[in-house]
Amino acid sequence: MQTGAPEFVLGVDIGGTFTKYGFVSRQGECIGENSLPTHADEPFSHFVARLVQAVEETRQNLGYPIQLRGIGMGAPNANYYTGRIEKPANLSWGDVDVVGQLSKYYKGIPVVITNDANAAAIGEMRFGAAQNMRDFIMITLGTGLGSGLVANGQLIYGHDGFAGELGHIIVDPNGRMHPNGRRGALETYVSATGIKRTVFQLLAEYPDESELRNLSFHEMTGEHITAAAQRGDKIALEAYEYTGRILGIKLADTVAYTSPEAIIFFGGPTKAGDLLLNPIKKHMEANLFPIYRNKVKLLISALEGRNAAVLGASALVWQEIEKT
């Protein structure tokens, strides 16, 4: 470490397939963005060694020295309190001590981890759409639905570090089967996968012609559904309406919990823009307890298209550094 050199933190986003990283300044400038395959089927210690090697190579290649002030990470099922990834669905490592192992390589600087949706929330608060907000909710839409709850300017971790699992609140106890064997969880309806399941349900239920009838389940992507909706495809439009109704009704409850200033959406399905947001808003407002009506903003992430997960992970450790 060279004092006087510009200060950066390392932001790391551990995903099921790829792990992305980059060096992020206090103001959100991101340099040395890179990635490596996660290989979650190999031992976790191998992953850590490969990550450190890749990061150090990238750092050498920056062309100028930096001060590394800390490391922030986001990963599925990561627990801020324990520093571990616990029972991840998409990583076969099992329970692993991420902070402990990384800290062996990087001594004397803070190393912190949280789940990806919480990292997104902190990133949005520091660099994105939630700047100056003290109370908001982050919803990330991908394979599942992740969420991060911020109240009084702080992320809510809860007693065990697992607060904010809105993907697992129940829409219908007899509803859609989740890969985890439980029925009717919100994310089986509201997520990239959930919207596709809705399209298939509608293709079964209605006889209307639709360009989406030409695609298999594995072929169909969110882009196909959005493009079809933009061309006026009834099935695709109805899929967004259906999704918005289910999410809107649940978000009306959500508002009664924490009364947020805004709900911010991140992830692939947000590319549908108002096709998705308008039905959510309509159904949320219709179901809100009157004192909350017309107060809550629905926003799309301001980090969409940038390396949001890396920025979020870096924001986590910047927050930690500034706390002390």
Place this chain on the structure above:
Amino acid sequence: MQTGAPEFVLGVDIGGTFTKYGFVSRQGECIGENSLPTHADEPFSHFVARLVQAVEETRQNLGYPIQLRGIGMGAPNANYYTGRIEKPANLSWGDVDVVGQLSKYYKGIPVVITNDANAAAIGEMRFGAAQNMRDFIMITLGTGLGSGLVANGQLIYGHDGFAGELGHIIVDPNGRMHPNGRRGALETYVSATGIKRTVFQLLAEYPDESELRNLSFHEMTGEHITAAAQRGDKIALEAYEYTGRILGIKLADTVAYTSPEAIIFFGGPTKAGDLLLNPIKKHMEANLFPIYRNKVKLLISALEGRNAAVLGASALVWQEIEKT
């Protein structure tokens, strides 16, 4: 004010019919407990004048001087941020500036207000079952269902001060009519009134003989229902089972929001004890996302039987005093 005299705050619980107050020490000793009729049909300024007069008479009669360090109040629909009671259902004052008006009589000391469920939560945290807890949820059961959410050791007020209105989350959009004209809110099922409505529904639905068939809706109290259940009355037992199922399913969602250490119940229906708590626990656990199972304690308020609302209101202002 006389320095050297023992320090107390005034705790005030403004209710639809009666307003209770008392002087509470830092350790929760309560002296000079008293009450006056609220007369919510008269102008609010009259109420304030009567309250101040009553409080000062009580203070004179204590027999020894005290230092009054602050005033904490709990009231339905009170907003901590604005210091006002806003759109109360059971008080015909409309929107009134409680803190502003009280502060005219008591200058130079903090005067704060919050809604009664939030006050209960803070009271429980300072003097009751939530001492040393940083993450818990308070549920108060009376005419309606109130709630206070504590995360990271702080009450969640939300952007507008109205967080924690769990009584208004929706069980069934086509369900029971609320006095406010909205259907299916949780408190139409889970509250003293809600349980009585359930008894009447069950008396209509089933032919079983029940001692509760001898009472009119206006005659029947929670005590009747509890006593019947304790004698094995099927309708009464089923009413608790039904209530527990509806609340348990919703609390499973609640846990996914804030992952609390405990959920604490307060109010008349808690006198039923395990008759109520066991079905809640059974259905909550059955519906919890697995990572939360067998972690969340269900507790009954430790202030039950004491002047909990006055203690809660006083805890609010003690907290405020210690913040500064």
